[in-house]
Amino acid sequence: xxxxxxxxxxxxxxxxxxxxxxxxxxxxxxxxxxxxxxxxxxxxxxxxxxxxxxxxxxxxxxxxxxxxxxxxxxxxxxxxxxxxxxxxxxxxxxxxxxxxxxxxxxxxxxxxxxxxxxxxxxxxxxxxxxxxxxxxxxxxxxxxxxxxxxxxxxxxxxxxxxxxxxxxxxxxxxxxxxxxxxxxxxxxxxxxxxxxxxxxxxxxxxxxxxxxxxxxxxxxxxxxxxxxxxxxxxxxxxxxxxxxxxxxxxxxxxxxxxxxxxxxxxxxxxxxxxxxxxxxxxxxxxxxxxxxxxxxxxxxxxxxxxxxxxxxxxxxxxxxxxx
Amino acid sequence: xxxxxxxxxxxxxxxxxxxxxxxxxxxxxxxxxxxxxxxxxxxxxxxxxxxxxxxxxxxxxxxxxxxxxxxxxxxxxxxxxxxxxxxxxxxxxxxxxxxxxxxxxxxxxxxxxxxxxxxxxxxxxxxxxxxxxxxxxxxxxxxxxxxxxxxxxxxxxxxxxxxxxxxxxxxxxxxxxxxxxxxxxxxxxxxxxxxxxxxxxxxxxxxxxxxxxxxxxxxxxxxxxxxxxxxxxxxxxxxxxxxxxxxxxxxxxxxxxxxxxxxxxxxxxxxxxxxxxxxxxxxxxxxxxxxxxxxxxxxxxxxxxxxxxxxxxxxxxxxxxxx
Amino acid sequence: xxxxxxxxxxxxxxxxxxxxxxxxxxxxxxxxxxxxxxxxxxxxxxxxxxxxxxxxxxxxxxxxxxxxxxxxxxxxxxxxxxxxxxxxxxxxxxxxxxxxxxxxxxxxxxxxxxxxxxxxxxxxxxxxxxxxxxxxxxxxxxxxxxxxxxxxxxxxxxxxxxxxxxxxxxxxxxxxxxxxxxxxxxxxxxxxxxxxxxxxxxxxxxxxxxxxxxxxxxxxxxxxxxxxxxxxxxxxxxxxxxxxxxxxxxxxxxxxxxxxxxxxxxxxxxxxxxxxxxxxxxxxxxxxxxxxxxxxxxxxxxxxxxxxxxxxxxxxxxxxxxx
Numbered sequence: 007x008x009x010x011x012x013x014x015x016x017x018x019x020x021x022x023x024x025x026x027x028x029x030x031x032x033x034x035x036x037x038x039x040x041x042x043x044x045x046x047x048x049x050x051x052x053x054x055x056x057x058x059x060x061x062x063x064x065x066x067x068x069x070x071x072x073x074x075x076x077x078x079x080x081x082x083x084x085x086x087x088x089x090x091x092x093x094x095x096x097x098x099x100x101x102x103x104x105x106x107x108x109x110x111x112x113x114x115x116x117x118x119x120x121x122x123x124x125x126x127x128x129x130x131x132x133x134x135x136x137x138x139x140x141x142x143x144x145x146x147x148x149x150x151x152x153x154x155x156x157x158x159x160x161x162x163x164x165x166x167x168x169x170x171x172x173x174x175x176x177x178x179x180x181x182x183x184x185x186x187x188x189x190x191x192x193x194x195x196x197x198x199x200x201x202x203x204x205x206x207x208x209x210x211x212x213x214x215x216x217x218x219x220x221x222x223x224x225x226x227x228x229x230x231x232x233x234x235x236x237x238x239x240x241x242x243x244x245x246x247x248x249x250x251x252x253x254x255x256x257x258x259x260x261x262x263x264x265x266x267x268x269x270x271x272x273x274x275x276x277x278x279x280x281x282x283x284x285x286x287x288x289x290x291x292x293x294x295x296x297x298x299x300x301x302x303x304x305x306x307x308x309x310x311x312x313x314x315x316x317x318x319x320x321x322x323x324x325x326x327x328x329x
Numbered sequence: 330x331x332x333x334x335x336x337x338x339x340x341x342x343x344x345x346x347x348x349x350x351x352x353x354x355x356x357x358x359x360x361x362x363x364x365x366x367x368x369x370x371x372x373x374x375x376x377x378x379x380x381x382x383x384x385x386x387x388x389x390x391x392x393x394x395x396x397x398x399x400x401x402x403x404x405x406x407x408x409x410x411x412x413x414x415x416x417x418x419x420x421x422x423x424x425x426x427x428x429x430x431x432x433x434x435x436x437x438x439x440x441x442x443x444x445x446x447x448x449x450x451x452x453x454x455x456x457x458x459x460x461x462x463x464x465x466x467x468x469x470x471x472x473x474x475x476x477x478x479x480x481x482x483x484x485x486x487x488x489x490x491x492x493x494x495x496x497x498x499x500x501x502x503x504x505x506x507x508x509x510x511x512x513x514x515x516x517x518x519x520x521x522x523x524x525x526x527x528x529x530x531x532x533x534x535x536x537x538x539x540x541x542x543x544x545x546x547x548x549x550x551x552x553x554x555x556x557x558x559x560x561x562x563x564x565x566x567x568x569x570x571x572x573x574x575x576x577x578x579x580x581x582x583x584x585x586x587x588x589x590x591x592x593x594x595x596x597x598x599x600x601x602x603x604x605x606x607x608x609x610x611x612x613x614x615x616x617x618x619x620x621x622x623x624x625x626x627x628x629x630x631x632x633x634x635x636x637x638x639x640x641x642x643x644x645x646x647x648x649x650x651x652x
Numbered sequence: 653x654x655x656x657x658x659x660x661x662x663x664x665x666x667x668x669x670x671x672x673x674x675x676x677x678x679x680x681x682x683x684x685x686x687x688x689x690x691x692x693x694x695x696x697x698x699x700x701x702x703x704x705x706x707x708x709x710x711x712x713x714x715x716x717x718x719x720x721x722x723x724x725x726x727x728x729x730x731x732x733x734x735x736x737x738x739x740x741x742x743x744x745x746x747x748x749x750x751x752x753x754x755x756x757x758x759x760x761x762x763x764x765x766x767x768x769x770x771x772x773x774x775x776x777x778x779x780x781x782x783x784x785x786x787x788x789x790x791x792x793x794x795x796x797x798x799x800x801x802x803x804x805x806x807x808x809x810x811x812x813x814x815x816x817x818x819x820x821x822x823x824x825x826x827x828x829x830x831x832x833x834x835x836x837x838x839x840x841x842x843x844x845x846x847x848x849x850x851x852x853x854x855x856x857x858x859x860x861x862x863x864x865x866x867x868x869x870x871x872x873x874x875x876x877x878x879x880x881x882x883x884x885x886x887x888x889x890x891x892x893x894x895x896x897x898x899x900x901x902x903x904x905x906x907x908x909x910x911x912x913x914x915x916x917x918x919x920x921x922x923x924x925x926x927x928x929x930x931x932x933x934x935x936x937x938x939x940x941x942x943x944x945x946x947x948x949x950x951x952x953x954x955x956x957x958x959x960x961x962x963x964x965x966x967x968x969x970x971x972x973x974x975x
Contacts, residue, residue: 052707054706054734079736080708083708092395111605111629115630282749282753283753286750306760307760309761310761383697430928430932438956439694439695
């Protein structure tokens, strides 16, 4: 089954949230609009709405990630859901038990939602395919495949600063090869109508045939940043530098690290994004990370609003009326 | 003190829940009836009742068990209690501190309930004996002694399918020697009036004098399953096969693993149970585990209802009126 | 910046709670009075008040401590806050990320309060200095510097038994050199008007110039306990005995361990305190720890009331009206 056969119900509404690929612009805009209302909730004195009260949300993290699991955790709590954090890497749930048995057991406990993080591409898809009809699955990152809530919080952050997607020029910089964030961002940007999307990085960190997604490839940072409105820096996993034939962090920083000087190639009001955690002095200079052009911390805030929106929508809530 | 002097108050009501042994049929039926009302709660849109709101429940797991601790966790949340999960195996609470000092400290924090899992038989009993008068203790499995909530969820599951205990024939199959589940199930079945209870397994995994509990011993699976209504398969801990002189998993499966073929000895509408997690192909064949006769996942669901009932009852709530 | 420039706002109200040093008596009394109302809450059937409903409290424990984190956890829950427990020692939040980046990320998630435990003196101060204006920081123990909520629960416990601080004689016994509890207790006692504060212990476990804090130093336990109303025993970390040239636990116990016999030097109604967990037979004899003069478990109970009070006050709640 394709992802959309699974993640959309017959009315085209979100049942699971597995990937951006194939989702219509209207649905992405609906998510962004719904998230706007939740962005307000986090600013309130009482940061809670009762939309998922009495629902059981299970954080199924097969791959550790404090940051992402924390934002889903807070999103669940602010929706008033009951949350179960299962560290599947160390859990004794799985002793001698197959993944499907574990999932069926959690379903039998009347869970309503699985938030899945896994090092294998396709894991969330697989789980959604085998989950019971009352379960919603949200992909919190699967291998090098997709990280759709990250992409949506990126889109939310971009729209707050640059509301007209059609005319934007966006550069995604760094280890595109291994990045699920890059893949999901590209799908989201293209679906929202961005024509000029560029990926910038060393040839060794660039996937074959990436152009097919409708992006232009640059190996030179200065050329790739030319006149862009948005720069999305990717996190560099140090162990991957070796496979990419990059002899040192310093050399990577010299060629692809974002400094004020290199930033001059972009538009003067370009925004700088990063999924975090940032490696200061490797992919981004501290001055840039802490500058007014950096929206990195806004991305974190918006991440909770986006996750609240997606969690509420997959559970059948619609963005209508007041929250 | 005997368990019942401790676990029942002067009116014969449940103060702690430590063991099935010695409990009257009427009390077991009261638990089952109360659990029926909670089984409904888990099916609601809002799976919560306020019975334990503002109470502090402490999961004291000296032995790891994701599955059991998870169901107590969910039961506590659905009763609206505040839950503290203490992994006593790794906790720094105990640095240089005696168990009783740890317990008194938790009591001084105004805890209301301890859920105790321990590898030593009698641990929950010991804790209940030394706990303050406002504390309820629930045994979530102690050594090879008892696992009373597991037994009650088994009885609940049996009653849903076979409501007349008196005429039932029940076989408990596998490593009876090490199984606290087997012991608690036997006590519950006998108390509820089941006359024909059988234990089936290799001699090396059969406790001496088990017949005293009113059960019949079979070493041959086919004979043990003859005409039974209910089959309770036990989990085989692989490290115990050696002590039982079983040369291989395959040989165990050949002799005691439940297959469709062996299942024919039982009644055609016999139900198949297992406390989980199941070892497919060791104690049970996948076809049987996934068949219509298998009620294994129902056991998981009922486990939460039973735990909600027991937690509420030990805290002084009675099964009367609507929840 | 001095601690008080940071921890008090312009109206002199508590914004953070970092240290007792420099705090006025009136503010300490305000905390104690506010805590009295929360002590009542813990005795109620429903141990919850909605003061921090919808607030996000983050337990940032860089140093493990089940006991202290548990009491803050329960205090947060009883104030109806949403709680995030981050074990910073093992968390992947920090992969390659600076502490400040981690904190800013948590702030961007709209956290309201950081509870900080760290092995470095000054860590909570540093975090408060760099936290955004909407964040309150509470020091749950920093190196050998301060443990202000422990000191306040000690004062609360003393006041319950001995309400007139001015005439009290208080002895603090043990490893004063390494004890943040001792430092914070001394500051609190002096600020509340206790004239006669003594520190008792081996020279090798006594900080240089401790007299400057207004205390008298005793190396002989019998002399130090003479006629005191309150004895605060400190916990002995075994690994520190070596640096203190104490050849054995037995020798330490012989010289500084509190027994009934040694207790006779104090007033007949003297109370015995200890921050816990206690080392029976090392710094305190079991008979004394379990006697009527021991208020050690009361300290644990009061710890939750004090933490509720401090958490509520730093979030802008005042001790007025009913809770």
